[in-house]
Amino acid sequence: MSPVREILTPLVPRxxxxxxxxxxxxxxxxxxxLSSLARDFPLLLGALVSAPLIVSLLSGSRHLLPLLLWILSFFGGLLALPAENANPPLLTPAFFSLCLAEPPRSTTHGTLASLKNDGSSPDLPSxxxxxxxxxRLTGTLETGDCLSGVAIAPSHPSPPDLFGDSRPFYxxxxxxxxxVTRTLSPRGDLLRRLHHRQAELLTHLLSTFPRExxxxxxxxxxxxTRFMTREEREDFTMAGVSHLLSVSGEHMTLLAFxxxxxxLLSLRLLPLPLLRRLLIHLPLGxxxxxxxxPLLLAYTLMIGAPEAADRAFLGFALAVILRFAFVDLDFPAILGLSTILMLLLFPRLSxxxxxxLSLLALWGLVLSGRKGAHTSHPLKTRQRTLTPLMAGAAVTLLTAPLIAAVFRTINPEGLAxxxxxxxxxxxxxxxxxxxxxxxxLFxxxxxxxxxxxxxxxSHAVLGLVHGLARLPGASLSLASPNPLLIAIFYLVTAGxxxxxxxxxxEASLPLLAIFLLALAVPSHRHAPSLHPALTRDIHAKxxxxxxxxxxNIVSLLPGARLGKDE
Structure with missing residues (x-):
């Protein structure tokens, strides 16, 4: 083999x-x-991300395409994701006249709107x-509406959160x-009609059923969740089943069924000759x-298009369209394709x-569905019995570290x-x-x-959740787990x-060991105070x-000694 070909062979992806x-x-x-954390640790994480590519080049690996994607996604995130700190430095009120960038979210005491600055408000971030x-709202706020007013920074801003929304809060x-200015575009009119339909359904529920x-x-x-009491929401969280209160892939799948x-029932009511013609020309399955x-799309838009529901609908739509074109993908491939499209369109979702949490739960389902290369296959009856238990264990294992890092709690009984x-x-x-x-609706x-x-x-579900939340050990408070070990946990998970x-x-024991080590070696009793080491000046450099x-490194590792001046 020529020297040139010998050098270029590792660079040719399979x-x-x-x-x-x-x-x-x-x-x-x-x-x-990782690119969102690079603002605090740019040199450390840059070396961590680039190291696999250098090792692969030196070893002559043919599998360079995943590593190149790893590098591109990291450095692309530095440009695509917002660089503002979650605690805005604005001390004086700033006037704005902007339009909503996504559906508003209803809270107990008001509405949380996401605004995108087109440059007309220089004192506010992008x-x-x-x-x-x-x-302050006389009516409902809907996607596409434009707001004019004055924004101020909160007097007690929340501390920076590594896993939270990095957009500044005003x-x-x-x-x-x-x-509030209403837009007259066809898209805005459709969303407004669906929002009114949701309000009508809420009124129907409140007038037909008891409050619970x-x-x-x-x-x-x-x-x-506005019409649930705080105690009811806390019961779902303490019992480890709070995911039921937000529409996600599980809800969309059940509604699709x-x-x-x-x-299918309506097709059975069609005249038999017409049904036969449909089955001949089109595959019913x-x-x-x-x-x-169309039904699931209208439903997703009606409930405000939450992120988990968007991802679930996109995955379902891709699977259905490809299946209609006689391209049958398995669950991991469908999940991968929908995740790639969602992150390319909306990188902020990372x-x-x-x-x-929704993505980690689905990753757990993928991991639980794998079979080891050297394991013996159990009996079918036993396998069917253990499948839900193994799936729940995998989901719990992958989501527990993130929940512990953000909320400093753990739900040992969540699996049961x-x-x-x-x-x-x-x-x-x-x-x-x-x-x-x-x-x-009819x-x-x-x-x-x-x-x-x-x-x-509904009373049975609320009573059961209330009882499970009160069991000893249902929810345990933790010291702040070591964030460096939590990051290592998810790096190993990705690998x-x-x-x-x-x-x-094969994966459960090493992942469990890293998680237990992160709990056993907490960094601080309180969240560490981090400030960006990579920032932009007024010229966007x-x-x-x-x-x-x-x-920042010393804040995470109090025992570190990185220089005399520190």
Missing amino acids: PLTVKDLFPASVILAGGLF SFRLFIPSD ILSESFPMA TAGLLSALLLSD FFGGLV RLLPLTLL LSLSFL DNLIVVPLAGDILLPFGAGELLLH HLPPVALITLPLTSL ILVRTKTSLK LRYDPKQERR
Whole structure:
């Protein structure tokens, strides 16, 4: 072999296959997330990300494409993700006249709007969050609306959070008036109609059911927890089943099965000759899911298009469209393709706690579905019995470190609680509630055969969750786990997921050991105070402060000695 060919051979990537979609999505998510931390540790993380590529070049590896994607996603995230600190430096009020960048979120005491600065407000960052108290809004705020008012920084800003939303947070000033301008675009009109439909369904639930039932159904079906008491929400969190209160892939899948059953039932009512003609010209098994896309899209937009629901709908749409084109992908490939598209369109999702938790749960399902290369296959009956338990264990293992890092709590009983509560709330209560809302959309009166079981089931779910949350050890408070070890945990997790032949049995012990070590060696009783070492000046040029990076490292590792001046 010639010297030139010998040098260039390692740089030629192997042919890409469908199985590369999931590892590529893991690398993309990991690179974007690490880039958000690089503002505090640019030199340390830059070396950590670049090291695998250098080692692979020296060893002559043929698998350079994943490593190049790792490098590109990391440095691309530095440019695509916001560089502002979560604590805004603004001390004086700033006027703005901007439009909503995404659907507003309802909170207990007001509305949280996300605004994108087009340059008309020089005193405000390029993207920020604005809290509007409920008494300042005379009507509903919808996507596409434009706001005019004055924003001020909160008097007690929250401490920086490594896993939270990095966009600065402001509050609408009470001393200045606010104006809302409605847009007349077709998209805005569609979203406004869907928002009104959601408000109509909420009114129907509140007028038909007791407060407890209406609050639980509004959270399960409409992703609105305003009508649940704080104690009820805390019970779901302490029991480890708080994911039921936000619409995600699980909800979308169950609703797809429910709507699909209704479509099949309606097809049975068609005249037999017409049905035969449909089956001859179109494959029913591939056409049926395609008919559900408009319904699920309208539902996703109606509930405000939360991030987890967006990702679930995108994954379902990709799977359905490809299946209709006779391209059948397995679950990891569909998850990888939908994740890549979501992160390319919205790289900020790599900083969203809800998106990360949802993604980690799905990664756990992928890991639990793998079989070791040298393990013997158990009996089918035993395998079916252990499948839900193994899936729950994998999801708990991957999400527990992130929950511990953000909330400093852990739910040891969450695995057992999910096996009890999820079938009752998700598999029974959710379809019943969807059927009741569907009857209301067709202007049919409430049916006692549905409303009475719904009321009883909702009380059973709330009572069960309340009891499980009160069991000893249901929720344990923790000291702040070591963030460096938590980062190592997820780096190892990414490496295990990229190695598609690694099973849950082979990965569980090393991951569990790293997590327990992070709990056993906490960094501080309180969150460390970190400040960006990589910032932008007024000319948008990057500036690096090595002393600040040393201070950040010492904040995470109090025993570190990096220089006399520190």
